[in-house]
Amino acid sequence: MTEIKPKTLEKFLKGVMNVERKYSNELREQKSARQTELREWLDKFVAQELKSEDPEG
Amino acid sequence: MKIQKVELKNFRQFHGEQTIEFATDGEKNVTLVHAENTFGKTSLLNAVLWCLYGQVTAKFENPDKIVNFEAIKEGADTAEVGVQFEFNGKEYLVRRMFFNSRSTRDQTELYAYEVDGGNHRVIRVPDIFVNSVMPKEMAKYFFFDGEAAEAYSSSTNFKAISQAIRNILGCSMADTAIADLKKLCRETDEEIAVSVGDDSIKAIDEHLLKVGKTIDDLNELHQTRKEELVTFREQEREITDALRNLQAAKEIQARRDDKQAELGRIGENITECQNEIVKWIPSSGIAVVSGRLTKDVEAFVNQEEMKGRIPSPYNEDFVKSLLESGTCVCKRCLEPESKEWKAVASLLKKAGNAEAAAKGVRARARATMLKRIRSTAPEVLMGIQTKLGRLVGMRDQVEQEIAQLGAQMKEMPIKEIADRENALQKIQANIRRICGEIGGIKSKIAELVPQKEEYERQLERAARKNKEAQRLVNRRNLLNQSEQVLGGLLAGYEREAREEVEKEINDILNVVSHSHRVCRFRENFSIELLRDDGTLSPKSSGENQLLSLVFLAALVKFAAARIDKDDFLLKPGTVAPLVLDSPLGQLDRVYQEETARYVPTLAPQVVLLVSSTQGNERVLDALGSHIGAEYALISENHGKRGDKKPTYLKRGGKEIETTLYGCEKTLTRIERLK
Numbered sequence: 001m002t003e004i005k006p007k008t009l010e011k012f013l014k015g016v017m018n019v020e021r022k023y024s025n026e027l028r029e030q031k032s033a034r035q036t037e038l039r040e041w042l043d044k045f046v047a048q049e050l051k052s053e054d055p056e057g
Numbered sequence: 058m059k060i061q062k063v064e065l066k067n068f069r070q071f072h073g074e075q076t077i078e079f080a081t082d083g084e085k086n087v088t089l090v091h092a093e094n095t096f097g098k099t100s101l102l103n104a105v106l107w108c109l110y111g112q113v114t115a116k117f118e119n120p121d122k123i124v125n126f127e128a129i130k131e132g133a134d135t136a137e138v139g140v141q142f143e144f145n146g147k148e149y150l151v152r153r154m155f156f157n158s159r160s161t162r163d164q165t166e167l168y169a170y171e172v173d174g175g176n177h178r179v180i181r182v183p184d185i186f187v188n189s190v191m192p193k194e195m196a197k198y199f200f201f202d203g204e205a206a207e208a209y210s211s212s213t214n215f216k217a218i219s220q221a222i223r224n225i226l227g228c229s230m231a232d233t234a235i236a237d238l239k240k241l242c243r244e245t246d247e248e249i250a251v252s253v254g255d256d257s258i259k260a261i262d263e264h265l266l267k268v269g270k271t272i273d274d275l276n277e278l279h280q281t282r283k284e285e286l287v288t289f290r291e292q293e294r295e296i297t298d299a300l301r302n303l304q305a306a307k308e309i310q311a312r313r314d315d316k317q318a319e320l321g322r323i324g325e326n327i328t329e330c331q332n333e334i335v336k337w338i339p340s341s342g343i344a345v346v347s348g349r350l351t352k353d354v355e356a357f358v359n360q361e362e363m364k365g366r367i368p369s370p371y372n373e374d375f376v377k378s379l380l381e382s383g384t385c386v387c388k389r390c391l392e393p394e395s396k397e398w399k400a401v402a403s404l405l406k407k408a409g410n411a412e413a414a415a416k417g418v419r420a421r422a423r424a425t426m427l428k429r430i431r432s433t434a435p436e437v438l439m440g441i442q443t444k445l446g447r448l449v450g451m452r453d454q455v456e457q458e459i460a461q462l463g464a465q466m467k468e469m470p471i472k473e474i475a476d477r478e479n480a481l482q483k484i485q486a487n488i489r490r491i492c493g494e495i496g497g498i499k500s501k502i503a504e505l506v507p508q509k510e511e512y513e514r515q516l517e518r519a520a521r522k523n524k525e526a527q528r529l530v531n532r533r534n535l536l537n538q539s540e541q542v543l544g545g546l547l548a549g550y551e552r553e554a555r556e557e558v559e560k561e562i563n564d565i566l567n568v569v570s571h572s573h574r575v576c577r578f579r580e581n582f583s584i585e586l587l588r589d590d591g592t593l594s595p596k597s598s599g600e601n602q603l604l605s606l607v608f609l610a611a612l613v614k615f616a617a618a619r620i621d622k623d624d625f626l627l628k629p630g631t632v633a634p635l636v637l638d639s640p641l642g643q644l645d646r647v648y649q650e651e652t653a654r655y656v657p658t659l660a661p662q663v664v665l666l667v668s669s670t671q672g673n674e675r676v677l678d679a680l681g682s683h684i685g686a687e688y689a690l691i692s693e694n695h696g697k698r699g700d701k702k703p704t705y706l707k708r709g710g711k712e713i714e715t716t717l718y719g720c721e722k723t724l725t726r727i728e729r730l731k
Contacts, residue, residue, distance in 0.1 A: 002534055003538070004534060004535060004538050009538055013539055013542065013543060013625075014625055016234050016237075016238070016539065017230065017231070017234060017625045017626060020231070020234045021230060021625075024229070024230045024628060025185045025186075025188035025192070026185055026188070034237070035237060035240070035241075038237055038241065039241065042241060042532060042535070042536070043532075045535070046528060046531050046532045046535060050531040050535060
């Protein structure tokens with residue numbers, strides 16, 4: 001597996017935790033928009049930040 | 058958060074509308090509620106927990122029977138609890154209603170309001186609001202059933218302890234993030250297989266998925282087996298400790314025999330010393346008490362010497378022989394009655410004989426000896442007395458040790474040895490089996506990991522030709538690595554938290570415990586109590602309850618210390634009322650007193666629910682000036698008293714009857730005392 005730079009991981013995780021924090025007072029059993037928002041953040045991050053991690057990109 | 062009041066309406070024993078106002082003063086921060094068993098202590102604690110979170114403690118039986126049975130007879134269908142509290146300078150009211158006739162799914166309704174004077178502003182999502190005031194996962198450590206507190210000190214309850222530390226640390230957000238990342242990773246794997254449209258990539262991905270799933274399953278199994286192993290190891294340790302105690306019984310007996318022999322030897326030495334004192338009295342005591350006499354004897358001998366009597370320079374026999382021989386030593390002739398003869402004969406007056414000389418010498422010698430004895434005798438006596446004193450001290454010490462050994466022997470569960478040996482053998486067989494299984498699981502994982510890595514490399518290579526595949530593989534890598542980083546960070550936080558909680562526990566133990574013990578977390582999070590010398594100290598039920606309470610207190614302090622922590626992974630701590638149901642039940646009187654003295658310092662607001670055995674005079678004295686509000690729960694019964702004895706609560710010189718009979722209804726009434 002290609003190793004991703006620690007700074008890139010940190011930036012991604014901060015975004016993930018921002019979403020988690022936003023929904024942190026929800027009860028876990030409740031259905032939530034949290035995962036949709038996480039997916040959006042993931043796609044955006046991969047598109048913008050991981051080009052440089054792409055060996056051929 | 059400070060609770061101002063709790064309003065109950067037909068909730069369990071509490072018929073009709075009843076209110077209890079909690080002390081909110083910073084100094085007088087304790088609300089004391091006296092209630093005998095079954096009067097409603099647990100119901101009161103659960104009323105708050107149920108209102109805020111819809112959950113109850115394990116001790117709250119029949120949680121679906123919320124509405125008071127007298128109210129149901131009167132046709133009521135609902136029960137209600139309202140909790141009014143202050144939070145961040147504002148007042149809020151949270152109200153939960155229970156509908157008896159509704160189905161389980163929608164049996165309760167929750168409302169939250171911001172209270173501004175007489176106005177109640179509705180809060181749109183009440184459960185999220187309550188969770189933001191105090192996270193649900195932290196609440197159970199603040200609303201606590203003290204009788205169940207022992208659970209935390211059980212050696213096999215390491216999971217509850219670990220979970221408690223994680224909950225108070227605020228790991229829930231990061232835990233959810235890890236679960237979310239895993240879910241997204243699985244979805245990405247499935248997407249690669251389905252949406253890329255490349256058969257070779259699809260085939261590699263399917264292999265990868267299969268191997269990945271097998272590794273996940275094996276890891277899960279590994280975790281389960283590890284937990285089982287920990288449980289068995291803890292059970293093994295408990296039994297081994299017990300057996301060691303039995304072995305210790307033999308050792309104690311041997312030590313007791315040694316001590317008895319030592320006591321005998323000391324006794325002999327004491328007798329010897331006493332004999333020495335008896336001997337000292339005639340030999341040396343006379344010299345000490347005859348100092349004057351000795352001086353007089355010496356003076357007399359000297360005086361007699363001065364007079365020339367004893368001893369004399371002229372021996373009587375010698376002078377006589379000169380007179381008889383008629384010749385002096387100077388060769389002069391000694392004619393009887395001559396001048397020379399008279400001169401020599403006059404010496405007879407001064408001359409001494411041998412007997413008198415010997416007596417003089419003996420008298421002088423005796424006087425000198427008495428003088429010498431007198432100078433050393435006190436020292437000799439003091440030496441004997443010191444030795445005697447030391448021996449008496451040693452005898453007392455050994456007698457005390459023998460008594461302690463006897464007390465230890467009484468606690469030895471000798472009859473259990475065979476049963477425990479059998480149980481130990483079974484547990485050890487299980488440990489061997491699980492260790493074997495774990496070994497097998499590990500070797501399978503070790504085999505599969507390189508396969509997985511190889512598939513991942515293949516997938517990355519294959520994905521370079523396909524833009525969509527490349528995007529998904531990048532996404533997959535990101536999710537996988539992020540999950541690992543997050544897991545590593547959380548483990549580090551947990552280790553730090555464990556150290557801090559351990560330190561906090563020991564600080565609190567130093568204050569409340571009357572025996573010096575040190576608490577230590579084992580690697581698996583179980584709590585153990587150690588003696589000064591580092592050996593394991595068996596815990597009595599009182600110590601178990603104390604240790605659990607102290608653990609809880611340490612969690613509450615840890616939560617308070619983390620209130621302003623701004624960490625991107627963890628939820629901040631919280632400050633909340635500490636509501637303790639029967640926290641002192643199994644403690645001895647000294648522990649009760651010390652704990653009661655300490656409890657008011659644990660949180661800005663403390664609610665203690667106690668029975669008469671716990672709310673005794675010493676406990677009340679220890680709580681002293683911290684009591685800001687005081688209530689009694691009175692049990693009113695419709696039936697007749699019969700042979701039942703009345704129960705009383707004595708407070709402020711008054712005697713309050715707490716069980717009443719022949720009342721209109723059967724219910725619990727809240728009566729304010731202070």
